[in-house]
Amino acid sequence: AQRVTQPEKLLSVFKGAPVELKCNYSYSGSPELFWYVQYSRQRLQLLLRHISRESIKGFTADLNKGETSFHLKKPFAQEEDSAMYYCALSRRVTDKLIFGTGTRLQVFP
Amino acid sequence: DTAVSQTPKYLVTQMGNDKSIKCEQNLGHDTMYWYKQDSKKFLKIMFSYNNKELIINETVPNRFSPKSPDKAHLNLHINSLELGDSAVYFCASSPNSGDAFFGQGTRLTVV
Numbered sequence: 001a002q003r004v005t006q007p008e009k010l011l012s013v014f015k016g017a018p019v020e021l022k023c024n025y026s027y028s029g030s031p032e033l034f035w036y037v038q039y040s041r042q043r044l045q046l047l048l049r050h051i052s053r054e055s056i057k058g059f060t061a062d063l064n065k066g067e068t069s070f071h072l073k074k075p076f077a078q079e080e081d082s083a084m085y086y087c088a089l090s091r092r093v094t095d096k097l098i099f100g101t102g103t104r105l106q107v108f109p
Numbered sequence: 110d111t112a113v114s115q116t117p118k119y120l121v122t123q124m125g126n127d128k129s130i131k132c133e134q135n136l137g138h139d140t141m142y143w144y145k146q147d148s149k150k151f152l153k154i155m156f157s158y159n160n161k162e163l164i165i166n167e168t169v170p171n172r173f174s175p176k177s178p179d180k181a182h183l184n185l186h187i188n189s190l191e192l193g194d195s196a197v198y199f200c201a202s203s204p205n206s207g208d209a210f211f212g213q214g215t216r217l218t219v220v
Contacts, residue, residue: 034208043113044152044199044211084150090208096142096165097209099152 002027004089006100013077014108021072021103023061023087032090033070034097035061039083047072047085057081077107112136115200115212122190123220130185130215132200140164141183142209143175146197155198158183187217195219 003026013019025031033050048056050063050070061072070087087100113134122128134141142165143155156175157165163175172188187194197216201209 043213044201046208046210049208086152096154096157098154099144102150102152104150 002031002089002091002098004087004098004100006085006087006103008103009101010104010106012106012108015079016076019072019074019077019081019105019107021085021087021105023070023072023100025068025070025087025089027068027089027091029091032092033061033063034088034090035059035070035072036086036088036099037083038086044086077105079107079109081105082107113200113202113210113212115198115215117215118213119216119218121218121220124190124192126190127186127188128190128217129187130198130200130217132183132185132212134181134200134202134210136202136204136210137181138202138204138210139180140203141177141180142201142203143183143185144199144201144211146199146214148196152199156183156185190217190219192219 005024035047036044037047038044059074063070084102084104086102088097116131140159142157146152155169158177161177174186177183195218197214199214200212203209
């Protein structure tokens with residue numbers, strides 16, 4: 001069965017510190033991988049997807065098929081990055097999203 | 110214009126009642142979903158519809174019944190509400206590119 005694991009429930013850093021939110025997945029095929037973000041009192045929204053290989057709000061994520069990981073990174077955290085982050089997997093473009101349990105990022109001033 | 114909109118935003122009701130949550134998307138997407146976010150913030154798929162046809166029905170009690178009158182709407186009806194149904198329910202739509210656009214959520218509280 002497909003599974004997405006986010007080992008950290010909470011990650012606290014100070015402003016300006018590097019951030020890495022971990023995500024590991026289990027799926028035998030070639031998955032589509034995403035990071036979603038939910039700011040306080042706002043809807044869940046797509047942050048980035050692995051096939052785009054883009055940087056959004058300074059965040060990047062590289063798919064490592066050998067380690068089955070898709071960690072989210074940002075070199076210098078900002079206070080406005082504080083939010084709930086979900087890693088998600090889709091088996092194919094028309095399939096549902098399978099979410100990890102989420103990591104709450106707190107960035108202190 | 111809101112892309113995916115849900116109503117109501119908040120819903121407080123007593124055990125045993127029947128309630129509905131409505132969802133509409135104006136993005137022209139073929140696929141719509143209902144997700145449940147529990148008190149621990151776990152997000153789990155409940156249902157998925159593609160062009161008004163049910164394609165995913167996870168292990169959800171049959172008290173939950175989705176209805177899609179057309180491609181732009183996916184409503185969720187819940188019968189005989191229980192305390193454990195309290196959660197935030199998110200509607201989403203997808204252009205079949207793997208990602209999804211979410212509504213703002215409906216916080217259901219069963220008392």
